[in-house]
Amino acid sequence: MIRYYDHNAPFELESGAVLPALRIAFHTYGELNAARDNTVWVCHALTASSDVADWWPHTVGEGRFLDPSRHFVVCANILGSHYGTTGPLHTDPATGRPYYGSFPAFTIRDMVRAHRLLADALGIRKIRALVGSSVGGFQAVEWAVAEPERFGRLALIATAAKASPWAIAIDETQRMAIEADATFGEPRDDAGMAGLAAARAIGLLTYRGAQGYNLTQQDPDEYPARHRAATYQQYQGEKLCRRYNAYSYHAILNAFDTHDIGRGRGGVVRALERIAARTMVVGIATDMIFPPAEMRRLQAMIPRSEYREIYSPFGHDGFLVEHERLDAILRPFING
Known part of the structure; x- marks a missing residue:
């Protein structure tokens, strides 16, 4: 069940803009133990919600790497999202109307500062493991650098220490x-929906790649009225429009591009040297957004880290699909 934390005080963003207050939506699974040392915190990706069991199938459950019988699993919805945390469709107290396009620019660091507020409010000083994939990995590596003493283990999947020019x-x-x-x-909730559908279709090309499409979207032998790949693109665009909004999507893409773990810290290498957690870096062999070579370079810069790689025909989206392969790596790593 979704829960909310209301930070009823100004929240200053890295840009200098100030949100008068901040609401954070989050989910938890399992119970916090008496020692308060069994938390596994998950940072979610672009259009996901705080409900990990919904968007990351077969990862939350007994015997899985997110095991509520052993761990207190927490996931907070990111700043600017459509799923409960303060974002463009929330009301601007200054006007009494939704922010829409006037929602102030925010960064990955701002997302992490919101996570830190929630962790403090929940009384979680130490986090056993921090897990992040894709944009969730941006948040995870930023948090591990900002508060190295808070984490015992860190799992970074298909992500980076800095947004690349390609991304x-x-x-x-x-x-x-x-x-x-x-x-x-x-100024309306459904503004930009045709553009959002097209953006999602563009994004999917890079999330899945040629192997994923060629495996699943082949046309039948007879002359097709419509190509399966074409209808798939249209369906995925329409599907996102039914559950999301263009203002949040646009704003989070902007935040994605701000990610640079080395900004103000003497560069990426010096920043990553601050990570104290034992770290697992997982690459996906067919990922065209965060290619394996980049993932290996990331691992090489993090102390006490190791690298594992999984194969998936589904490219970057392999982290959502290959739950058995991920579980085989992350369950023993998190349980330690």
Whole structure:
């Protein structure tokens, strides 16, 4: 069940803008033990929610790496999201109307500062393991550098210490699609939906890659009325529009591009040297957003770390699909 923490005080963003108050939506699974040392914190990716059991199937359950019978599993919805935490569709107290496009710019560090507020409010000083994939991995590595003493273990899956030019270019292409929708910018919840659908279709090409599409979207032998790959793209765009909004998507893409663990810390190498947690870095052999070579370089810069790689025909999205392979790596690592 979704829960909320209301931080009824100003929340200053890295940009200098201030949110008058901050609401954080979150889910928990299992119970915090008497020693308060059994927390496993999950940082979610772009359009996911705090409900890990929903968006990361077969990972939450007894005998899995997110095991509520052993661990107190926590996931907080990120700043700017559509799923409960303060974002563009929330009411701006200054105007009495939703922020929409006027929601202030925020960064990955701002997301992590919100996580830290929630952890403190829950009375969690030490976190046994911090787990993050993709944009969730951005948050996880940022938090592990910001508060190295808080974490015992760190799992980074298909992610990076800094947003690469390639990843930023992917995001900009999606933003261009949203901004090409003439309704984007209008003060209504459903503004920019055609642009959002196109952006999602663009993103999916990089999430899945050629192998994933060629495996699952082949046309039948007869002359098709419509290509399966084409209808799949349209369906996925429409599906996101039913559950999300263009303002949050656009804002989180912007936040994605701010990720640089070395900013203000003397560079990436010096920043990563601060990580005290034992770390597992997991790459996906077919990931075109965070290729294995980049994942290996990330692991090489983190003390007390090891690298594992899984194969999936589904590219970056393999972290959502290959739950058995991930479980074989992360369950013994987290349980330690």
